[in-house]
Amino acid sequence: MRNVAIVGAGMTPFAEHFALGIRDLLPMAFSECAASIDKGLDLSDLQAAWFGSMGTTDGFPSGILADTLGLRDIPVTRVENSCATGHDAIRNAMFGIASGAYDVALVVGADKLRETASKGMLWEWEAMSRDMAWDYPLGLAQAGFALHVRRYLHESPATREHMAMVAVKNHHNAMSNPKACRRFELTVEEALTADTVVTPSGSTTAHRRAMVLLRWSLSPRTWSTGSPIVRSGYVEVASVSIPLCISTSAT
């Protein structure tokens, strides 16, 4: 297999973006990506594209990407793999290039949740991600990950404080990222006393009521769009943060 490198990247800010449709956000992210490439880019350099997208805002995602970027003559493939969707899109493009099938490929991730009213958004999102008969009516909502965390806290030496430290780290990282959505520092104490969304109740070491909350950073906000470009060359390891975070409900 050939080595593969990321040669450019761009993204829009993480925000609700009421004023911008997915057809606006995709060119914005792509344009920034193209501008980041040392020697520039011509659209005709692109031989294939992978589009990570959970939902189908405004239509079939592959067609939307092809249409908005004018990529009418190359294969565009939509990838969905829950919270690992973006990673999986990168992996697929990497295989395309490593195998020798392509030399240059585009990877894009985009979703837009705030196209529907906030009151209906939860069930719309849940409808996409739950079994309609078995899980959907239970109101799993933000609790899916919390169920895992609760068991993890039970089985491991980890404590609520450790979970809070993840949130503190995430918020700290956001401070140096102008495109992050929640750019404020958080202390462990603040994370532990924040408003409760979903309780993993009682830690394993002490039977206090936990005040930490777990929520998908997906919830009321738009995923940003990001579009790294992949080109053959040397190996470079990039870490992309998946939007699972522990945070307060403050904004």
Next chain:
Amino acid sequence: MPYIASIGTYLPCWGTSDSRVPGDDEDAITLAVEAGRAALESGGSVEYVVLVSRDLPLTESSNAAVLLAGLGLDPELEVIERLGGAPATLDALGSARPRTLVIGVDIDGAGAAAALTAERGLQVRTAARVSRSLPVRTRNSSGDVHDYGDPRLLKKRGYLASLATAWVDSPVVVAGVGRKDAAPLAVGDSVALPTTGASSSLFALAAMAEASTTGPLVGIEQASLSGITVADGSASVLRRERAPQPLPESGQLATGEIPISLAAYERAFEAKVRWEAGKFSDSDELDFPPRYRVDQDGTLKTEYTFVELPRTGTVYTEVTVHAPVPGLKTPYTLVIVELDDVGVRALVRVTGVEAGTVDIGDRGRLVLRRVAVRSGVPDYGYAFEPGTAGAVGTGTEDAA
């Protein structure tokens, strides 16, 4: 002349000792299933089911399939959904063939009681019937209630006049009127019944069976009544009546509801309401929910059979949702329950306790509840009720 083999009762754990209220996840059908299962605990067989209530969740479409599935009975059984109060339940009992499960259910002053008839047991026979019209309270087909507002008229020209007409001069227990009014009408020791509607006459019968009291039992609804004579014999009584506690405070968003897919509802129904897994003949593993599988070599396997799942288990993990969720009352607790001895874990909501009070390792039972109301459709499934107690009974074994 019918004989009663067993009686089961159920009271929601919410409200006060004077008047229970159903939980958010309960309706007349889940109450009926609890009482019916209690009556069937001693193992009698059922050929007919009569459900008596004025609070049926659906008046168009049927409640019968959910009732049979929840009771674990054959879907081929005849179910009569009968509108009525305390007299209607006694009427149903008086004319019942053997192996009939008669269930009375009430929501306002909530409770349910069920009696199973058989070839032997506690003997009852119809003693009196009077239908008279004094509609002091009415509810029409769209649910509008009108209350005339004259309890003294109801008493004097209603049930007292009917009791005189029917020549039932010395009932041992009277069901269907408030405790204060019932006590002076009965010659026996006053029995405090928890309900005043369709279930009340079976609660009365349960009390008589437990105390081995014989004599007339009268059920009253407005100016109509029905009386049976309770004779010799014994019936087992199993009560699922936990101590009442105040319904916890909860919040609900004014807007938003949960849509339903009836295609998914129909596919899942049997497993979801009967609490069953799928099992292939060549495997010991249970699939929950049941579904097609493939062999190691890719051969499609579709011929699974339904296998009953255990109704007891242990909490594997739990969370409590506090954030508002449209269409649901919060807070609520979700658990993954490890079912006993089958290697199956199920995601269910917690019922019968305040949210946030279960912990990993807690034991409990799986009970039929109304999980949600979606697009006007009551959506039934199982919930986890912590604790192992909850049933008190005088089994046939004890009585014999």
